[in-house]
Amino acid sequence: MTTTTTTSPTLHNEHAHLVHPKYRPDIDGLRAVAVLSVLGYHAFPQWIKGGFIGVDIFFVISGFLITTIILGSFEGDGFSYREFYARRVKRIFPALALVLAATLAFGWYALLPNEWVQLGKHVASGAGFVSNFAFWSEAGYFDNAAETKPLLHLWSLAIEEQFYIFWPVLLGLAWKRKWRVLWVVGIVAAASFLLNVTTIHSHRTAAFYSPLSRFWELMIGGMLAYMRLHRPLPKPGWGRHAQSIAGLALIVLGLCLIRGGKAFPGFWAILPALGAFFCIAAGPTGVLNRYVLASKPMVWVGLISYPLYLWHWPLLAYARILEGKLPSDGIRALMLVASFVLAWLTYRFVERYTRKTENPTVTSGLVAAMVGFVVLGLLATSGYYVGRHSDPYFNKTAAAAKDWGYPDGLSPIKVDGEVLQQIGHGKRRVLFFGDSHIEQYGPRAVELSKTAPDTLDSLSFVTWGACPPIPNVVDEQNNLCAERRDGGMRLAVSDKFDAVVFGGCWNCYFSETDKPTADNAAADRYYYQDGKNKRRFMGGGGADFALNTLETVLTALSKHKQVYLLLDNPVGEGFGPEEFVKGGRLGNMTVGRMSPTAPWVSEQKALHERMRQIAIRSGAIVIDPIPTLCEKDWCTRADADATPIYKDAGHLRAEYVRKFATWIDAAMTTPKQPAAAAPPR
Template structure:
């Protein structure tokens, strides 16, 4: 690819990272790809190529394009590590600006000299550095080199943070045009509908497929992260939520399924009902749309409307098929292992030992009872993880040896779910028919 074509492609790619970083790689990645294609197709006589891309600034970007490619990703990744979430647009723009500076320095003082040099020592040095990085990667992969994380307990905590197995072991299929993740071949057809708090129970379904395949129902997961399975609920931060939710609802009311399991991070959506402040403003993204007006969950009465809609949906469905409502487990920073990591970003890191239990938030406890009452009034079957996890006002967050049972502040880890989430079994299994005598 000509350097100027690479240059314009990288500029567009950078803008995609700033504007659409959450979705990359996805729709936004089409822009730099098509941009480079049309630049090449136009040839050197094209108006854009001849007068714009042939200009000195664009040619300069093309010249530094490869080191820019090498620098931008580590910087953006490091910004995410520092902030603990998707960096702000300003931070991403700053990282790209730094990437341009470092790319120019790399091109000016390293790449140009390496390309023009005929000294065999340069080739040998570059080869040695490359081999060194390969060896370092192998040592890190085999855990002979563990870096600056000097506390052995860090390995246990890091393993918990990575212990997410959905959709491993499940198969994507289409049902009436909707993609679901499927497992099991039982006679009863069950739709598990919700967000990542339904996805987290996928490993339990996979475990049952190995240990009790004859009792496992035909399970289909229709889920989307941070997307409540309730009609008319809008998430301003997730443009795909409404489409996925409406598709799931069509499946739920169809004759394709004999039972529907509703679940979600109810604590995430419904515990904060007051007006947003500096602390909760970031979470103020949900509202209920009644056809005319938006009723925000925070300070706008949207929570009551959303829960009333959920009860209506459960009531109507329960007249025709089995319906389950999965109540939420405790969620907060006190349950996530990441909270216990101590130390500076550039120094040694240690991890505080997690005590086995943490208090159950009063708001979450009140919501739990409210959700239970909604299920009972509507005729839905209650699936409650609390008896497994909690004793009165205290709930488990780690085993006796301080091994975390949560992946993060909001999700149970896959290893725990496989063994102990037996409360989900009634919604996933049926007693097989007795063999004829």
């Protein structure tokens, strides 16, 4: 996160000097609280579940410091945009350039082609300070896991940089036209906060990444800066102590109460934002500011907080990529130690020099370096600059891994408070209800809208990843599943739809759940809540309760409308193209050509028959992909030239679904009736 150890007083004046306020060690200590919270959350999220609010603390600090510099300069000798941005460059670019160079170099050596292309995009967007928009555009259930994006953390830096561009200009305009600055700050804060709370449920990703819904946190710091410039600090005493205690208490409360599954930022972000506000407002003599935040260890961490923030995430992300899973606690702890070492070295030998130097060529060189990273990133993204692992077949498997088409071509609509993806204008209204194994058929609906639009029904998708469409099922790792599932169930039983298609990764939830030691991490997340009884799927009998409930729902619903049960495609070992990548990333790595078929395991075959019988008993219409995909005990995983038909171990790729998933057509189309013959004369 970017920070400023000191803060600054007029409109542009080439001879003006930015005015910085007196250094406050307690603000460096508050930075330490912020960065340690983020590091703890990223390395050990099970221990510090709300640690991501450290970013919000950084926003408030930056708003306070930067607004103090700008307003103080306006009210003093004058404000120089050139000096302001030169100082931002010398403060932000050196450490960032080091981290981008190291991340790109290691990525070239270790990443697979699709990962390398994505890293190139992230390097370019990071160097161009638009990472928040890049990650916003990528967000989704099948976006690469956040833990494997080495530059994901630059989204917050991008928002701060966008603030540095926007805020001096707006304040300069307000100063020139003699507007009331506090009103300007308040209006921007109110508009941003209103956008945040009104979009957090309907457009959660936008609310998280958009600068427009985040600026209010920086504005809170800006309001405090204005107050401190025009109103003296309260005299030392209980008032300051109370603010200091309240500030840290609100931050601790946020760390304890806020979770990733909650609607964040939303109203929840008030806790860390106000906490930071009160900590800064308390001044350096507030009791906890003086004895905790201004302590030598906290100040030391605060001084290196910016490079520490930059270094820690690429190290954790690359550790996960190399391990292929969540690294052990020891490895993650080692990455944090390495982060501290690299951060101190960066601060001691790079940052201290660039901050103090008045040599203009340093600033120009740093800008040129950042432009160079944009160019390098774009070359990597476009394929002109390839990584070390460049076997052409890597690209074929990589293309399959990225081939996910949902919700492309569909339009979001809101029905009874639920956001659906819709396509088609036929008379029959069909609801597709389930998880990503329903979503994977979106491309087929889009294809039918082009090739047979007259037969396409009005299709609506209500889905949530890894969330089975069965009442009373609880997923410990998916806080929003129950809310989304219950909303979908209300639509399914309503009169707004004539037909409902139930689908899901049944094999993920119910295959081998009678074996507590089975290598089935997905099933171990789920349990059936039967009153006060918590029946786990894996080894606890909860799967039987869930399937009985599914049958009850299908039976009741079949009496009133058409109901389909979509059976699952084969999943697991042997179907995902990534499983044919052999060797270590740090050594020689190869990718094997996929043979056409893989075995259909007996447990999945038995579950498939059980699901078929559930459909028959309940009166639901069976949709079965197996006759197309499988012959006896062997199922297709690649075509004749070894092109994978799966994107991963569980999902069919969009290209295949678009062309060949005709088994779903019966639920998507109503054959056009021939025109009635004219009556005889």
